Amino acid sequence: MTRPVTAAGATAVSAPVPVREDLGRLSGYHSPQVDVQVRLNTNESPLPPPPGWTEALQKAVAEIPFNRYPDRQANRLRAALADHHGVTVDEVFCANGSNEVLQCLLLAYGGPGRTSVAFEPTYALHSHIARLTGTGVVQGNRAADFTVDPRELRRVLGEAEATVTFFCSPNNPTGTLEPYANVEAALALSGGLVVVDEAYGPFSGRSAVALRDGPYGDRLVVVTSFSKTWSLAGLRLGYAIATPAVVEALESVALPYHVDAFTQEAGRVALGFAGEVQERVQSIVQDRERMQQRLARLPVDQWPSQANFVLFRPLHKDGHEVWQQLVERSVLVRDTSGWPGLEGCLRVTVGSPEENDRFVSALEEVLR
Numbered sequence: 001m002t003r004p005v006t007a008a009g010a011t012a013v014s015a016p017v018p019v020r021e022d023l024g025r026l027s028g029y030h031s032p033q034v035d036v037q038v039r040l041n042t043n044e045s046p047l048p049p050p051p052g053w054t055e056a057l058q059k060a061v062a063e064i065p066f067n068r069y070p071d072r073q074a075n076r077l078r079a080a081l082a083d084h085h086g087v088t089v090d091e092v093f094c095a096n097g098s099n100e101v102l103q104c105l106l107l108a109y110g111g112p113g114r115t116s117v118a119f120e121p122t123y124a125l126h127s128h129i130a131r132l133t134g135t136g137v138v139q140g141n142r143a144a145d146f147t148v149d150p151r152e153l154r155r156v157l158g159e160a161e162a163t164v165t166f167f168c169s170p171n172n173p174t175g176t177l178e179p180y181a182n183v184e185a186a187l188a189l190s191g192g193l194v195v196v197d198e199a200y201g202p203f204s205g206r207s208a209v210a211l212r213d214g215p216y217g218d219r220l221v222v223v224t225s226f227s228k229t230w231s232l233a234g235l236r237l238g239y240a241i242a243t244p245a246v247v248e249a250l251e252s253v254a255l256p257y258h259v260d261a262f263t264q265e266a267g268r269v270a271l272g273f274a275g276e277v278q279e280r281v282q283s284i285v286q287d288r289e290r291m292q293q294r295l296a297r298l299p300v301d302q303w304p305s306q307a308n309f310v311l312f313r314p315l316h317k318d319g320h321e322v323w324q325q326l327v328e329r330s331v332l333v334r335d336t337s338g339w340p341g342l343e344g345c346l347r348v349t350v351g352s353p354e355e356n357d358r359f360v361s362a363l364e365e366v367l368r
């Protein structure tokens with residue numbers, strides 16, 4: 001691009017265009033990537049997707065007319081997901097990762113003059129995307145066991161007039177399950193949407209989808225992801241299950257063709273491997289239990305996890321220092337030690353058995 005030249009011959013350079021003022025106050029959500037051998041910081045699956053999926057996908061991809069825009073409604077994928085969950089096609093909304101589902105929810109139901117509620121510590125993007133979309137954020141606090149105390153729920157929802165209330169179950173980064181009584185109470189207390197983020201849901205064997213049949217179930221939105229249990233973080237596919245009216249609202253704020261033809265096919269084909277994926281989920285859960293048994297023998301506090309990660313706190317050593325010393329041993333975990341309500345805590349993803357061994361041995365050494 002050529003720059004305009006002034007009469008004097010010097011290139012005219014204007015002042016940088018200021019970005020939105022409120023963005024300056026929002027730092028992005030990043031897990032620092034460090035060059036290490038053992039990466040246990042972003043809750044991915046240690047296993048690649050089933051080999052049969054790759055083969056079936058190759059065949060499906062050969063049939064995609066790539067010169068054409070994809071099906072804007074992602075109908076085949078949505079039909080397969082509807083089948084998988086026992087709901088109807090018009091109750092499924094797909095997006096480019098479940099983060100995009102959250103963004104669409106806040107674009108449609110948040111925005112200036114509206115309020116969202118999240119109970120901290122929880123998945124940071126619930127509040128972060130709310131702020132990006134100009135939605136007010138009210139943060140309640142979780143109790144010491146990281147569930148939401150019903151009194152705190154009543155206090156916060158009584159004051160907030162929230163149009164969107166977030167729960168995360170199992171909760172990232174604590175791994176704990178949200179009692180469904182809280183979800184039901186939130187539906188009764190607020191007139192807004194209640195979102196249950198189940199990105200890690202299948203590791204717990206439980207889903208809030210069943211609550212849609214209960215009182216105010218028409219305001220419940222369950223969000224989940226292909227990134228964790230389906231071993232498909234690289235694909236970028238997430239979805240919501242909600243009433244047709246909510247799905248329609250989400251469609252109206254999503255960009256046209258936001259789920260490309262490849263992703264639609266890849267997700268649809270993956271659903272044919274649900275049995276194999278479930279076996280992998282079971283084996284990760286067993287590895288998590290083994291990891292927790294080993295952590296129990298070390299000087300750390302830990303919380304019961306229903307996900308593919310464990311939150312722990314070294315008892316006699318500074319959390320950030322432990323993180324650093326693990327990095328020096330080529331093991332990367334998530335440093336949550338500076339997050340409000342998580343002072344001194346670290347979060348480790350359950351990796352392959354070899355990676356878990358490397359992590360526990362390194363931690364033993366660091367804490368010795």
Ligand code: PMP
Nearest residue numbers: 097098099123172199225227238
């Ligand atoms: N929700 C929760 C609770 C998460 O931990 C994550 C991933 N870190 C997401 C949603 C987003 O997942 P994705 O966009 O990869 O589907």
